[in-house]
Amino acid sequence: MSNDLFEHPVTASEPGASHFVAPLEETPLVAIDVVNVADKPSNLWIDAWRDARRRPTFWVSGALIILVVVVALFPWLFTSVLPNNDCQLLNSNGGPTAGHPLGFTKQGCDVYSRIINGTSTSLSVGIIVIVLTTVLGLVFGAFAGFYGGVVDAVLSRIGDIFFSIPYILAAVVIMSVLVNYRSVWTISLAIGLFAWPATARVLRAEILRVKNADFVMASEALGVSSLRILLRHVLPNSIAPVIAITTISLAAAIVAEATLSFLGVGLGSSIMSWGNDINQAQRDLRTNPQTLIYPSLALSITVFAFILMGEVIRDALDPKARALR
Amino acid sequence: MAGYILRRLLQAIPVFFGTTFLIYFMVFAMPGDPILALFGDKTPSPALVAQLRAQYHLDQPFIVQYLIYIGGIFQGNFGISYSGQPVGDILLRTFPVTLRLAVIALFFETVFGIVVGLISGLRKGKLFDASSLVVSLILISLPIFVIAFVGQYVFGVQLGWARTTVGTGAPVQDLILPALVLASISFAQIVRLTRSSVIETSGLDFVRTAYSKGLSRNRIVPVHILRNSLIPVVTYLATDFGVLLVGATVTEGIFNVPGVGNTLYQAIIRSEGPTVVSFVTVMVLLYLIVNLIVDLLYGLLDPRIRYVK
Numbered sequence A: 001m002s003n004d005l006f007e008h009p010v011t012a013s014e015p016g017a018s019h020f021v022a023p024l025e026e027t028p029l030v031a032i033d034v035v036n037v038a039d040k041p042s043n044l045w046i047d048a049w050r051d052a053r054r055r056p057t058f059w060v061s062g063a064l065i066i067l068v069v070v071v072a073l074f075p076w077l078f079t080s081v082l083p084n085n086d087c088q089l090l091n092s093n094g095g096p097t098a099g100h101p102l103g104f105t106k107q108g109c110d111v112y113s114r115i116i117n118g119t120s121t122s123l124s125v126g127i128i129v130i131v132l133t134t135v136l137g138l139v140f141g142a143f144a145g146f147y148g149g150v151v152d153a154v155l156s157r158i159g160d161i162f163f164s165i166p167y168i169l170a171a172v173v174i175m176s177v178l179v180n181y182r183s184v185w186t187i188s189l190a191i192g193l194f195a196w197p198a199t200a201r202v203l204r205a206e207i208l209r210v211k212n213a214d215f216v217m218a219s220e221a222l223g224v225s226s227l228r229i230l231l232r233h234v235l236p237n238s239i240a241p242v243i244a245i246t247t248i249s250l251a252a253a254i255v256a257e258a259t260l261s262f263l264g265v266g267l268g269s270s271i272m273s274w275g276n277d278i279n280q281a282q283r284d285l286r287t288n289p290q291t292l293i294y295p296s297l298a299l300s301i302t303v304f305a306f307i308l309m310g311e312v313i314r315d316a317l318d319p320k321a322r323a324l325r
Numbered sequence B: 001m002a003g004y005i006l007r008r009l010l011q012a013i014p015v016f017f018g019t020t021f022l023i024y025f026m027v028f029a030m031p032g033d034p035i036l037a038l039f040g041d042k043t044p045s046p047a048l049v050a051q052l053r054a055q056y057h058l059d060q061p062f063i064v065q066y067l068i069y070i071g072g073i074f075q076g077n078f079g080i081s082y083s084g085q086p087v088g089d090i091l092l093r094t095f096p097v098t099l100r101l102a103v104i105a106l107f108f109e110t111v112f113g114i115v116v117g118l119i120s121g122l123r124k125g126k127l128f129d130a131s132s133l134v135v136s137l138i139l140i141s142l143p144i145f146v147i148a149f150v151g152q153y154v155f156g157v158q159l160g161w162a163r164t165t166v167g168t169g170a171p172v173q174d175l176i177l178p179a180l181v182l183a184s185i186s187f188a189q190i191v192r193l194t195r196s197s198v199i200e201t202s203g204l205d206f207v208r209t210a211y212s213k214g215l216s217r218n219r220i221v222p223v224h225i226l227r228n229s230l231i232p233v234v235t236y237l238a239t240d241f242g243v244l245l246v247g248a249t250v251t252e253g254i255f256n257v258p259g260v261g262n263t264l265y266q267a268i269i270r271s272e273g274p275t276v277v278s279f280v281t282v283m284v285l286l287y288l289i290v291n292l293i294v295d296l297l298y299g300l301l302d303p304r305i306r307y308v309k
Helices: A027-034 A044-053 A056-073 A111-147 A151-163 A169-175 A184-195 A195-210 A212-219 A226-238 A240-264 A272-286 A288-316 B002-030 B034-039 B046-056 B062-074 B086-122 B129-143 B144-158 B171-200 B205-212 B217-229 B232-256 B258-271 B273-301 B303-307
Strands: none
Touching: A044 A056, A044 A288, A056 A111, A056 A288, A111 A184, A111 A195, A111 A226, A111 A240, A111 A272, A111 A288, A151 A195, A151 B002, A151 B273, A169 A240, A169 B002, A169 B034, A169 B258, A169 B273, A184 A195, A184 A240, A195 A226, A195 A240, A212 A226, A226 A240, A226 B303, A240 A288, A240 B144, A240 B232, A240 B258, A272 A288, A272 B144, A272 B273, A288 B144, B002 B062, B086 B129, B086 B171, B086 B217, B086 B232, B086 B258, B086 B273, B129 B171, B129 B205, B144 B171, B144 B232, B144 B273, B171 B232, B171 B258, B205 B217, B205 B258, B217 B232, B232 B273, B258 B273
């Protein structure tokens, strides 16, 4: 090996040097390699926030989500009409009137009020399902990815089994059996029980990537216990893709609840739900399409908001995805 | 290759037993009388209850019931529907219709999806790309029954271009509207997959080499870019079969297509529990078999897959 490098430091080009070496300040490397120590330290989350807040889609989806949450928490701010008590068959399938901007359902209930009061049902199902899928997905994905071997084989096969049944079909079976116990909790359980393997797979793949990093080896060398390495070092560094998929799962859970209610195996008819309203309205498609269109619109806008937010988060947390825009 | 096929088949065995056991467990290990629970508020005739009890061997311990049931599946006996017809016979009658619908839907979603995705990817950031991204996002956000109702109302009721329900024998021209509805969600996914894959491939070295060799764009786009961008799309089409099955249940129900999905749909809305369970089991088995075949084909097409554990 030659020792040229040490005898002729490459800081600047000297007369008589064997080849020209550009000063560091003039190379493109400066742009990426030199860290300004005066800058505030950055990390994935700060970068993601900087990336997201520059995008109009982030603000649009964020505003829609805040609106949905406010409507779900405080429905009385938006309507003073009680969704069930004011139903009069006199108004059956009636058009819009003063105080009832979207007209009436077949039972003579106020469409607008039913939509406003159904918001919390959809949102609750979405939230309960993602709590379930995230907890199950974290446990299965983290242990399978981190410990590998037999643990991985067993946990991954269990995941495969649940993944092989399309979750809406599984929920149809569960809800058919639980015919007398249909509530927000049981339907969320039925959806969440079969929707978690997607989260587990994403987390497992990410952990497999992270667990070979130098800082994991350093922790091992320092004698940190394996559970502590997993919880303190590996998991926090693999959680980013899970957050993106969770936001999209919330939208998928809302669609699943509406689909099950639409099929008539979802929530009981006494529970206010967009899926139930769409189910009730489908027979009047020809005569009174607005009773079907408005709840569908509310459902679609909510789902759109969460999917858009999920995509913004996914792209913001994935530096590779930025190149695709 | 033989090792890969063997490994993949061995992996399928626990999944097959696991899924059937899970469905069976959900229905028949619940507290109370599963037969009565399956009928909900309705009271079935004593004769039917007796027949179902005999069919599911409810006097035996749970695990024995399950094994008898699995033995029946291997002999092609999927159980008896609410109306007394063997599920296998209904399946033979309805499956060709669903297959026809699925093939038309697959045709629409792949052809239009790949074309739109390719143009978007080649014109990244232009007006066409931006609008196709917005449209695909909206399509992904719309639940399939909303798309079905809007399609039925606009093209069936308002414009009168298509029949709102499918006629007897399910002729192909009647199936076009339901197939377009069924294809819409996967179409959006294929557009996005193709787009990002085309953008990624266009930046690779061999494409630059092709350009610097002086090849024409008419040759580079189909031969160098498109062919190499299609791998993720093919992978997606395999998993898409599950989406198609669930989608077919709703779409066939709304358009009254006499297929497998519609049979399940009718059983669900009439709360005929035993038929629902039989058909969900059959659909899950179909899904498993299709995924297995696609995986095997995929191993044949892409040598890298065979060596990954």
